[in-house]
Amino acid sequence: MVEDLKQMDLDYVLHTYARDYTHFVKGSGARLFDKSGRDYIDFGSGIAVCSVGHGNERLAKALSEQAYNLIHTSNLYCIEPQVRLAKKLVELSGYDMRVFFANSGAEANEGALKIARKFGEELGKIKRYQIITLDSSFHGRTISTLKATAQNKMHHYFGPYPDGFVYAKNLAEIPHKVSNITCAVLLELVQGEGGITPLDREEILHLEKFLKEKNILFMVDEVQTGIYRSGELFASRKYGINPDVITTAKGLGGGVPIGAVMTTLKDIFVAGDHGSTFGGNFLSTRAGLEVLEILEEEKSSGRLDTKIECFSVKLQNLQKTYPEIFIEEVGLGLMRGLRMRNLDTLENLLKNAKQNQVLILKSGKNTARFLPPLTITLEEIEEGFKRLERAIRDLKL
Numbered sequence: 001m002v003e004d005l006k007q008m009d010l011d012y013v014l015h016t017y018a019r020d021y022t023h024f025v026k027g028s029g030a031r032l033f034d035k036s037g038r039d040y041i042d043f044g045s046g047i048a049v050c051s052v053g054h055g056n057e058r059l060a061k062a063l064s065e066q067a068y069n070l071i072h073t074s075n076l077y078c079i080e081p082q083v084r085l086a087k088k089l090v091e092l093s094g095y096d097m098r099v100f101f102a103n104s105g106a107e108a109n110e111g112a113l114k115i116a117r118k119f120g121e122e123l124g125k126i127k128r129y130q131i132i133t134l135d136s137s138f139h140g141r142t143i144s145t146l147k148a149t150a151q152n153k154m155h156h157y158f159g160p161y162p163d164g165f166v167y168a169k170n171l172a173e174i175p176h177k178v179s180n181i182t183c184a185v186l187l188e189l190v191q192g193e194g195g196i197t198p199l200d201r202e203e204i205l206h207l208e209k210f211l212k213e214k215n216i217l218f219m220v221d222e223v224q225t226g227i228y229r230s231g232e233l234f235a236s237r238k239y240g241i242n243p244d245v246i247t248t249a250k251g252l253g254g255g256v257p258i259g260a261v262m263t264t265l266k267d268i269f270v271a272g273d274h275g276s277t278f279g280g281n282f283l284s285t286r287a288g289l290e291v292l293e294i295l296e297e298e299k300s301s302g303r304l305d306t307k308i309e310c311f312s313v314k315l316q317n318l319q320k321t322y323p324e325i326f327i328e329e330v331g332l333g334l335m336r337g338l339r340m341r342n343l344d345t346l347e348n349l350l351k352n353a354k355q356n357q358v359l360i361l362k363s364g365k366n367t368a369r370f371l372p373p374l375t376i377t378l379e380e381i382e383e384g385f386k387r388l389e390r391a392i393r394d395l396k397l
């Protein structure tokens with residue numbers, strides 16, 4: 001059966017992913033089960049998506065009830081859970097913003113790019129359209145967000161790209177890249193694909209001040225860091241900044257596709273400027289509401305902070321026990337990494353971890369990435385680390 005599926009996948013699905021052909025059939029909490037019943041501790045959450053774990057009863061019930069009632073009517077009409085989710089996101093964030101709902105992170109970022117371009121248009125005589133992004137960033141796979149992604153290795157084949165993206169090596173270089181046609185800076189506070197290193201808080205505060213003075217939009221891509229992944233609803237709060245635009249996606253729907261762009265420029269768009277057929281429909285926004293409720297409880301009960309502390313200490317201990325393998329522990333909240341000395345060892349660690357029934361990810365060139373469900377239990381963390389340690393001991397150095 002699994003073999004048949006693999007062949008069918010190869011025959012009928014475009015080959016955009018280097019797939020592992022493990023065939024998961026069930027999930028419960030932070031555990032995934034394959035066809036033979038083997039359980040895996042999921043320290044990846046489907047790349048930061050399954051924020052409330054697998055088989056979450058509350059989410060399943062909310063979705064089922066919503067599906068029996070209404071899934072979609074289009075944005076031509078008022079959508080109650082959409083309105084409620086927008087209100088909840090704004091109130092929980094503490095930012096005075098309005099929200100547009102899309103279906104993915106890339107689409108949320110497309111919305112941000114359009115906000116920046118319209119802002120640049122409305123400012124004055126010269127059209128300001130340049131957007132500065134950071135080296136090693138990742139903002140999505142659409143033509144514009146791919147160009148916003150400052151990794152030239154990803155830009156082969158698909159040009160010509162839209163004009164107006166400028167790359168800075170680091171935060172200090174941003175002011176030097178600003179010109180009279182710069183309208184925005186877009187960055188991740190912790191680069192998800194670029195190595196899990198949180199940007200320096202003082203430098204970010206300094207940049208915010210600089211951008212405000214220059215009337216340049218500060219746009220934060222919280223597609224991966226958002227929805228409590230950092231320990232707060234948005235990492236921007238942890239940094240103490242007030243961005244003009246925030247985008248988010250991954251964890252918001254707990255696996256149901258949804259993205260959102262939020263902005264303080266409440267009247268930037270008028271009817272017809274932007275839209276999406278599916279964006280913000282009943283099903284995805286009902287999912288978002290339930291996910292936020294579950295995660296609010298996780299946060300306010302103190303459980304989330306306890307788990308963050310526990311996870312981080314366990315990673316630090318691994319680094320101390322195996323300094324010949326790991327350079328340092330990095331990250332924020334439950335978005336963490338172990339920087340490794342050797343690239344081949346990282347590939348082997350990923351394989352060994354899988355064999356030992358714990359799923360981890362890679363970030364950048366040399367970082368093992370950990371993005372467990374935010375509802376993971378202390379028992380699941382304990383069990384995951386036992387398996388991880390076995391995987392490390394099995395490594396052939």
Ligand SMILES: Cc1ncc(COP(=O)(O)O)c(C=O)c1O
Pocket residue numbers: 104105106107109138139140141188192193221222223224225249250
């Ligand atoms: C920071 C960031 N932005 C944007 C995206 C793109 O999101 P999506 O794959 O939902 O389009 C990702 C996906 O990994 C991401 O990590």
